[in-house]
Amino acid sequence: MITAKARAVDGPDKPFRAAEIKRRDLDSNDVLIEIKFAGICILTSIRLTVNGEK
Amino acid sequence: MHSDIHTAHGEWGEVNYPLVPGHEIAGVVTAVGPDVTKYKMGDRVGVGCMVDSCGECKNCHKGEEQYCIKGNVPTYAGVDKYGEPTQGGYSTHIVVTEDFVVRIPDNIPLDAAAPLLCAGITTYSPLNHWDAGPEKKVAVVGMGGLGHMAVKIAHAMGAEVTVLSQSLKKKEDGLEFGADDYNATSDPETFNKLAGTFDLIINTVSAKIDINAYFSLLALDGTLVNVGAPAEPLSVNVFSLIPHRRSFAGSMIGGICETQEMLNFCAEHNILPKIEVISADQIDEAYERVLASDVKYRFVIDTSTM
Numbered sequence: 610m611i612t613a614k615a616r617a618v619d620g621p622d623k624p625f626r627a628a629e630i631k632r633r634d635l636d637s638n639d640v641l642i643e644i645k646f647a648g649i650c651i652l653t654s655i656r657l658t659v660n661g662e663k
Numbered sequence: 664m665h666s667d668i669h670t671a672h673g674e675w676g677e678v679n680y681p682l683v684p685g686h687e688i689a690g691v692v693t694a695v696g697p698d699v700t701k702y703k704m705g706d707r708v709g710v711g712c713m714v715d716s717c718g719e720c721k722n723c724h725k726g727e728e729q730y731c732i733k734g735n736v737p738t739y740a741g742v743d744k745y746g747e748p749t750q751g752g753y754s755t756h757i758v759v760t761e762d763f764v765v766r767i768p769d770n771i772p773l774d775a776a777a778p779l780l781c782a783g784i785t786t787y788s789p790l791n792h793w794d795a796g797p798e799k800k801v802a803v804v805g806m807g808g809l810g811h812m813a814v815k816i817a818h819a820m821g822a823e824v825t826v827l828s829q830s831l832k833k834k835e836d837g838l839e840f841g842a843d844d845y846n847a848t849s850d851p852e853t854f855n856k857l858a859g860t861f862d863l864i865i866n867t868v869s870a871k872i873d874i875n876a877y878f879s880l881l882a883l884d885g886t887l888v889n890v891g892a893p894a895e896p897l898s899v900n901v902f903s904l905i906p907h908r909r910s911f912a913g914s915m916i917g918g919i920c921e922t923q924e925m926l927n928f929c930a931e932h933n934i935l936p937k938i939e940v941i942s943a944d945q946i947d948e949a950y951e952r953v954l955a956s957d958v959k960y961r962f963v964i965d966t967s968t969m
Binding site for chain 1: 680681682683684685686687688689690691692693694695696697698699702708710745747750751752753754755756757758759760761762764773774776777778780781782808938940943946947949950953961962963964965966967969
């Protein structure tokens, strides 16, 4: 198993914390990627709801 | 679209915790399995919203793995073929079968490449499917992470692009991204002025909006495509569709082959998302800022800060 550093949440509305996760050993067609950047996917509905807009 | 925010906040049903979100992944190959043929160490690659599919159904055979009849395996909060929960890209490493990895062209920086893997393909796919291009009038509803990509891509495809946003606050940005026109949906005159105008409307808003008002903006045979995913049902008045043979559709990300095509298209047309790079310790703050609409237009985590 490959160990990776990560940021995880433990439940809804919980803050992110540092975590270590396991990645599977490479299968014959697998690629191991060293992640450089990860985008935060934004959902418009929550933004609008929080802003009290329709 | 599938959202880190929704999932991290547990609003889309049952989720296994702890959970590592993230489906806009850009990085470098550091090892390959013995049968890998497409990638080698050092290649710049990306992973989007899915990491596997059945590979056998008719949709997978068509290259529409996102619509796999057995269900694709989402990059996080899913279960892989080994029965293990999947964990996403807020992480230093990931292992993915090569068929669900895409190549990032040399002239796209890795930080800007990341949002293309969800926001980019989610907007490119319907624009491509419904033939956005010269002589076509396209409207983009909402000017967030998805909306700003939709404007850039539709403009590069040659369409005449109009933004329909709540206010005119981001008008300058919208015009810079390639919009030809920019209108506030808070102004009722917008709906009078633009009635019957558009061949295609891409709705990136995931809130419950008066969808019938937007149908009225479609021309003959026009289509409104939802890529935003409101939690509540929308009220459709069929009489706003019938008179001009209008269609109401949905679209979810894109296939792997189409995702590669999108990356190549963005490279060719110098289309990059507008991003703000943050450290791992700023994720909570970034979520808060997203909730407050205080982001232009996508946060990207520098995973070297993990």
